[in-house]
Amino acid sequence: MTAAPIKLACRNVWKVYGRRPAYYFDSRGYIIEPDALAERLRSEAHLPAVVDATFEVATGEIFVIMGLSGSGKSTLVRCLSRLVEPSAGEILLDGQDLLKATGKELIELRRHAMGMVFQNFGLLPHLTILGNVAFPLKIQGRPEKEREARAREMIALVGLEGREASFPHQLSGGQQQRVGIARSLAVGPELWFLDEPFSALDPLIRRQMQDEFLRLQRMLKKTIVFITHDMAEAFRLADRLAIMRAGKIVQIGRPADIVLNPADDYVAQFTEDMPLLRVIKAGDLATSLNGSAVPEESVAAGASLEELIPRLASGVRAFSVPGEGAGPPALLTAGAVLAVLEREQTRRTRS
Amino acid sequence: MTAPAASFRSSPRVAIEPALLPWCALIALTALCLVLKTDFPWLVTFPKEWTLPLAAGVNAVTDAVVTVVQPAFRALSAALEAPMRGARLVLVWLPWPAVMLAVAALALKSSGIRLAVFALLALTYILLAGYWPQSMSTLSLVLLAVPISTVLGFALGVLGHTRPGLRPVLLGALDLMQTVPAFAYLIPLLLLFGFGPVVGLIASAIYATPPMVRNTLLGLDRVPSDISEAGLMSGCTRRQQFWHVEVPTALPQILVGFNQTTMAALSMVIVAAIIGGFEDIGWEVLSSMRKAEFGQSILSGLVIALLAILIDRLTIGFAKARPAGPTAAMTWMTDRRLAIVLALAAALAIAIRLLWPNETLLPATGLRMQVGGINQWLLGLVRDCAWFFDGLRDGVLYCLLLPLRIGISGAAVPAIWGFTLSPTANATYAVAVLLACALLLHRFNWRPALALLVAGTLLYTGFLGFPWPVFILGIALLAFQVAGLRLALFAVAGFLLILVNGLWGALVQSLYLCTLAVLLCLVIGGALGVWAAYSERVSRILKPVCDALQTMPQFVFLIPALMFFKVGEFTALIAIMLYAIVPPIRYVEHGLRHVRADVVEAVEQMGATPVQTLFQAKLPLALPVVMLGLNQTIMAALSMLAIAALVGTRDLGQAVYVALGKADAGMGLIAGLSIAFLAILADRLIQAAVAGRATT
Ligand SMILES: Nc1ncnc2c1ncn2[C@@H]1O[C@H](COP(=O)(O)OP(=O)(O)OP(=O)(O)O)[C@@H](O)[C@H]1O
Numbered sequence A: 001m002t003a004a005p006i007k008l009a010c011r012n013v014w015k016v017y018g019r020r021p022a023y024y025f026d027s028r029g030y031i032i033e034p035d036a037l038a039e040r041l042r043s044e045a046h047l048p049a050v051v052d053a054t055f056e057v058a059t060g061e062i063f064v065i066m067g068l069s070g071s072g073k074s075t076l077v078r079c080l081s082r083l084v085e086p087s088a089g090e091i092l093l094d095g096q097d098l099l100k101a102t103g104k105e106l107i108e109l110r111r112h113a114m115g116m117v118f119q120n121f122g123l124l125p126h127l128t129i130l131g132n133v134a135f136p137l138k139i140q141g142r143p144e145k146e147r148e149a150r151a152r153e154m155i156a157l158v159g160l161e162g163r164e165a166s167f168p169h170q171l172s173g174g175q176q177q178r179v180g181i182a183r184s185l186a187v188g189p190e191l192w193f194l195d196e197p198f199s200a201l202d203p204l205i206r207r208q209m210q211d212e213f214l215r216l217q218r219m220l221k222k223t224i225v226f227i228t229h230d231m232a233e234a235f236r237l238a239d240r241l242a243i244m245r246a247g248k249i250v251q252i253g254r255p256a257d258i259v260l261n262p263a264d265d266y267v268a269q270f271t272e273d274m275p276l277l278r279v280i281k282a283g284d285l286a287t288s289l290n291g292s293a294v295p296e297e298s299v300a301a302g303a304s305l306e307e308l309i310p311r312l313a314s315g316v317r318a319f320s321v322p323g324e325g326a327g328p329p330a331l332l333t334a335g336a337v338l339a340v341l342e343r344e345q346t347r348r349t350r351s
Numbered sequence B: 001m002t003a004p005a006a007s008f009r010s011s012p013r014v015a016i017e018p019a020l021l022p023w024c025a026l027i028a029l030t031a032l033c034l035v036l037k038t039d040f041p042w043l044v045t046f047p048k049e050w051t052l053p054l055a056a057g058v059n060a061v062t063d064a065v066v067t068v069v070q071p072a073f074r075a076l077s078a079a080l081e082a083p084m085r086g087a088r089l090v091l092v093w094l095p096w097p098a099v100m101l102a103v104a105a106l107a108l109k110s111s112g113i114r115l116a117v118f119a120l121l122a123l124t125y126i127l128l129a130g131y132w133p134q135s136m137s138t139l140s141l142v143l144l145a146v147p148i149s150t151v152l153g154f155a156l157g158v159l160g161h162t163r164p165g166l167r168p169v170l171l172g173a174l175d176l177m178q179t180v181p182a183f184a185y186l187i188p189l190l191l192l193f194g195f196g197p198v199v200g201l202i203a204s205a206i207y208a209t210p211p212m213v214r215n216t217l218l219g220l221d222r223v224p225s226d227i228s229e230a231g232l233m234s235g236c237t238r239r240q241q242f243w244h245v246e247v248p249t250a251l252p253q254i255l256v257g258f259n260q261t262t263m264a265a266l267s268m269v270i271v272a273a274i275i276g277g278f279e280d281i282g283w284e285v286l287s288s289m290r291k292a293e294f295g296q297s298i299l300s301g302l303v304i305a306l307l308a309i310l311i312d313r314l315t316i317g318f319a320k321a322r323p324a325g326p327t328a329a330m331t332w333m334t335d336r337r338l339a340i341v342l343a344l345a346a347a348l349a350i351a352i353r354l355l356w357p358n359e360t361l362l363p364a365t366g367l368r369m370q371v372g373g374i375n376q377w378l379l380g381l382v383r384d385c386a387w388f389f390d391g392l393r394d395g396v397l398y399c400l401l402l403p404l405r406i407g408i409s410g411a412a413v414p415a416i417w418g419f420t421l422s423p424t425a426n427a428t429y430a431v432a433v434l435l436a437c438a439l440l441l442h443r444f445n446w447r448p449a450l451a452l453l454v455a456g457t458l459l460y461t462g463f464l465g466f467p468w469p470v471f472i473l474g475i476a477l478l479a480f481q482v483a484g485l486r487l488a489l490f491a492v493a494g495f496l497l498i499l500v501n502g503l504w505g506a507l508v509q510s511l512y513l514c515t516l517a518v519l520l521c522l523v524i525g526g527a528l529g530v531w532a533a534y535s536e537r538v539s540r541i542l543k544p545v546c547d548a549l550q551t552m553p554q555f556v557f558l559i560p561a562l563m564f565f566k567v568g569e570f571t572a573l574i575a576i577m578l579y580a581i582v583p584p585i586r587y588v589e590h591g592l593r594h595v596r597a598d599v600v601e602a603v604e605q606m607g608a609t610p611v612q613t614l615f616q617a618k619l620p621l622a623l624p625v626v627m628l629g630l631n632q633t634i635m636a637a638l639s640m641l642a643i644a645a646l647v648g649t650r651d652l653g654q655a656v657y658v659a660l661g662k663a664d665a666g667m668g669l670i671a672g673l674s675i676a677f678l679a680i681l682a683d684r685l686i687q688a689a690v691a692g693r694a695t696t
């Protein structure tokens, strides 16, 4: 698997609210012990909203940040776009330190390189749908014709043709969020932040919007940081995900890693209700062939184990999982699948 | 395990709370003061010799400052004179058909056909009544004051939003601007700018600024973070963020501010006629009232009322979107069509003036010239019904006003009540009050009992006969227990300032007048509010009445009060009540209608009667809202105090008014600040009480 280049890297980022957070971070040369510092901050009437966050997001990847309410997800993603100024740490966008960007550079970056979708949509009430989607282009001073054409294209992309002249309050929540998505995509950013975009929507609409989101992503291949507190949503959408608790990232990994090897009890409890068979994909369990013959039956790497059950029942002992590109196929044995099935069984009986 | 049991055994049935102890001390002090008051009269009336010449000091400072800065202000005055005269000339020059066309078009755009028809009718009335030129010159002042206030208020609001550090200062200044009666700052303005309409303009601009500041602040503060972040993520520069994201999002609130500012400017322009003596509608009302020409004062008062309603509906129409969406007429009147109609109106004006250069186009004799008959009739009516109006006045005067002012002990003399109280009667009164207190103590707790005791004592001694040290300590103690040390110190400082300025008598007069007005408003307005909450029909009738009462400039309320009750304290009471009765009606109705339905259902489920439900569930639940209404009532009553001075009172408002007549800046400011002090103290006390209830 050829690793995609790193788009966004976040190194030891802290965000502390309180009277004088800077006081705790000006000691250069010290090695900060995160937990101890967070403890001290709390005891001294400060609120560490993000504690020593470190992760990397590869180009074209959907990176989901998940955690309970108040765990600091919104703060973290706002640090990434510098809507919130981090107290300490380093954020590299395409290798450039974002925290060193001047006001002007930052505006340029936001105008071209980043897009963001908000939980409560953040649509401007006085502009029509067309005006809202064209807004980022208007801010850049693009000619009216061009921005209108582009806005119409975006509106069509999210399936809202015909509603261009409506005002936001005339739309349903799901439609409003489509407008929010269209607006954030209007400038064609490579990096896309979504802060709980579907949390304000009904479960049915939410499901529909998730499908829509995946469809768009297959077309557009953005680099995505997606915030959610909904576990099902996180496991559904994520290529990789990070779990936060009280400002700290407690585990980062692919969905299968997290359900199979939870870092601690918190994560284990958190993911307890996730059906393993649905979260784990064929690719997650595949091992290299090691010279054995390529099985006749083959499955896609992205297929969930659930889909394999009927075929296993009909007596298939092994599958070949085609590798990425021209690489050699991998091997998925029925034993591996059955082991997961067994584990699911013991989890069920325990709870 | 033993501790709770022990405390249970030792606790008496009525626990002596720590909060009660100082009150007991205060009651003892009151009794002491009352016993000693014949020997030491200073306990009741603050002696003249103890007052400090603060007002004179203020005057000396003002005089010194004024002589230095006067040229600058006179220059400003001269600079403003020109646009003012210009605006006035233009508006008076405009022939009425052009004005009607333009206003009707605006009304159509703002709220549709009905407002347009109303506008035409109102303007026709003004024309026929013969007050067209006066109305236009009033409007010209409003038209100049409003942009000044709007720009100033917006700028200050933005400043307060972007510099949170400045906010306390700003809010404090706004509180003062809104509670110091305008008459009080007319005096320094007069000294600075000299007599004339410019002072009216500037006073209006000052008076009309605070609502704009508050609403701008509110609007900008309430821009949802999602929207402002969306703006930032779109790559807005600071300026783009402000003008393209924050201001448009806050605009509805800012327009509400614009509406309030316009109404305040109108109200003040009319009041400012008192010093002006220039041809405007406020002056018409004032002079006809002074001459007891009731026909004219009603006609001109109606002009003010119509103007106020028209301007209010016009501006609110632009500020608030109709819930049902724009009407057909509103959508038909697009911006372009509006521009065309306005251009047409201008062309019409020029054409008329060119074709008939020497015509005024106004009806030769307005209604006002023919009201001799009406005047006679009204005087006759007042005379014929004198038994009723005089009876009402005397009844309230002797049964409510006097006992409150000089107390039962003071009123029970042959000259007033026709009898004196025998010692037995005195003793009976005391025993009755104490018994009632004991009953309250038994059924509820010490607070209502204490309140009744205070009320009983006040009723006996009267506000004027109540010892001032006890009064100040009592209010301070209340402030301390409700809101903390800072408010208590504020109260003591304020009362001492009033005391040493020799204004205690005026303060007490104000207090008793306001207390009575507020109580009556609460009872009458509260009852109406309850009725409206239960009956759709009453609600539908009361709503437009309340709307109209609230849009009226304060001045208007003097007219009917004066007409039926002549000059005097009772007239002032009626005028104050007319102005202050709306909040209790509104807030009680709103509070009752929005009580949590599940709680009411639970109570009804328990088998409570409707009356029980009202008093035991709905009213207590609605209490915070009702308290806000009480707050508004007190503010309204205090702000009406200065205006009511015109019909004869002896209170702080009168002190301000007299100072205005004598151009005594020091006394005017101090008396004005005293009213502001009362308003701010009452406001903070009630807010603290509401917040305290919310947390417990
Ligand atoms: N401006 C601020 N000042 C002080 N504390 C803040 C501020 N913004 C956020 N916090 C605190 O930081 C913590 C993390 O907040 P954050 O909004 O990032 O949580 P979240 O994980 O996004 O929660 P949610 O799911 O409710 O959106 C919270 O405890 C919050 O109270």
Ligand SMILES: [Mg+2]
Binding pocket: A073, A074, A075, A196
């Ligand atoms: Mg959040």
